[in-house]
Amino acid sequence: MAVNRMFRTCPSTGLLFHEPAEKLMKAHAVAAVVSLLVGGILALGVTLTRWQAVHLLSPDWFYLFLTAHGVDMLVLWIIFFEIAILYFASSTLLRCRLATPGLAWVGFWLMILGAIMNNYAIFSGTSSVMFTSYAPMGAHPAFYLGLILFAVGALIGCFVFLGTLVVAKAERTYNGSIPLVTFGAVTACIIAVFTIASGAIILIPTFLWSVGLVEHIDSLMYRTVWWGFGHSSQQINVAAHVSVWYAIAAIVFGAKPMSEKVSRGAFLLYILFLQLASAHHLLADPGLTSNWKIFNTSYAMYLAVLASMVHGLTVPGAIEVAQREKGYNRGLFEWLRKAPWGNPVFAGMFISLIGFGFLGGISGVMMGTEQLNLIIHNTIYVPGHFHATVVVGTTLAFMSLTYFLIPVLFRRKMLFPKLAQWQPYLFGLGMSAFALFMMGAGTLGVPRRHWDISFAGNAMPYEFPGAAWLMMALTALAGLAAVVGGAIYLLITVGSVFFAPRVDVPDFKHVRAAEGIAPAPAPVAAAIAAHHPNVGMAGFVAPGTLVLAMVFLISFILYYFVNWKYLSTVWPLS
Amino acid sequence: MSAILPPEDRVWWKQPLDRVEGTWVVIALIWCLIMFFMMPYWHVFGKQNLANEAYRTTPEVYMKKAQDMVDKFTVRTETDQKIPVVAPPAGSDVYLVARLWSWWPILELEAGKSYRIHLMSMDWLHGFSLQPENINIQVHPGYDHVLTVQPTRAGTYSIICNEYCGINHHTMSSKLYVK
Structure with a gap:
């Protein structure tokens, strides 16, 4: 069989694209953006309904919108984009051909088929069971089958990625170890395989139950295994967006990791411990002992938290060192002041980093503490937390990467560059405020997934305090800002990819496989390392980052103990 | 790079x-x-820890225990649906039934006394959310979860459902009195 080796070199970045891989990346990115568009419209409906003054949708439509919003954003948008990242991190970064592009297309179309099937089940009105679809509440069989097909497609993508690593190694397209970003992508891929296996273990029996072949699904068993899928899938996102942070730091600043050992060690901690941490979803459940809960949320979760705290330091640290070496070496923060804040690739990435750490990270660890979970569980604090992690963190990081990919991958000029400069601020800050106000409302007890906190017409209503209503109104306003930011992103991306003038690539033409095989590109020679840059203060190469990290730690400690204080005032329970 | x-x-x-x-x-x-x-x-x-005590049981058995308690300790009924208000003695087993879409019965407890409150669902998952205390516990079908609770302040509290349980999820709310 002829080996298809068609490569082009990007004139502005020197990146090497394998044409079949490039087509796949484009297809996945387009599918991701379409999912984001659908999910974004749904988000608008949800947020305008939870704003009690507007209360847009009827309850059946609200619960339908919320279910579809969860699936389209959390699964479709993110995983389509992640498969594109996997192909980029393997084929492009390792300068090698993609393994079995034909099989990769099978995976892609399975994902599309699954996505359509699942969305059909939801929009037919028979499957408003929320993203979590907790048994014994049942959905239409197509709901589960759609998710299963989508997962099989994604799994094929994972194995194509792993196969590409094998190809690169066998054909010696790189020297030494794989790049850190690819290492991060391997982490994401390994977690994805674990995640999809957990998903299969729970969704296949649930599908059989929905068609009547299995008699009973235990609710606690469902939640325990489902979260092995539901939470781990978020860890794919963490590993993927941390890789994107490193990639953007390298692309924008030429930053190199402070030390490969620490960054890779932190990724390794993700692989070893993140998945087990999904037990923190079950802290308020009966039938599981405190020992089990503490064991799974402590050693497992905290070692993963440690890894995130390490990445949170090493990414800005690497940027700081790179900036200082360029001459921005004065004071603690000259490197940060002189950073390209008008470049959406950088601005988005940095807001993603700060938002993920300060809002998503701190709130997540607090909720994941066995006792503190009692005052948080299933309140709107929870979506507040995960909009900070998965939207400010993952989605914004992916958006930033898109601004880099439009000229490089899609070979189009970016339309509306002025608007693009503002987009990360509007979306990132809007979404951060949205998350923060939701957490505020959650602290006051406002439930998540709830159509009407006024309990209108109810014989025994609960009157939430005025502050909770205010928080929900502010949540909606911030949500609208974020939706506008998301719409601008879609306008720029779709406009640029389909309507903008092409960027010419010299010496590039499409070659069919039958016309012959180009030789594999030569590997890049490794440069000589200079490890002890003469920069920094007081013996520290990145003192500004260390100060920022300390600010983070102090906020973390204060917030953590404030919540213990709050817990100590509620009714004694044992 | x-x-x-x-x-x-x-x-x-x-x-x-x-x-x-x-x-x-x-x-x-x-x-x-x-x-x-x-x-x-x-x-x-600390004083706020979730109990490890839970038993597998069936809705029929659980409902019978709840009914026995209601028969013994009902002090009055409330609302058009005549929901019983139950004032069980301190230290006793108190059964709260979660079902689509109500909590049953209404409990009346005394401040400073402790009670063994049982939580179980008759059908789907529900979320016990006591407001404004903001204590939140998952309620499963088939798992009788026993919490030892000691109300501290007198007042009228609300129990709302905070686990999505279908189209009328948002109507599932009840009261809890502490004297």
């Missing part, structure tokens, strides 16, 4: 740890250990 290129040193794992990183790893690890110790610490010295 090193993070997207292979490491410059082939033997990158021998590169010495940077001081900034080393300091931070140690501090972060200590903080993670403190967070770990807070959980067992609270089990010993």
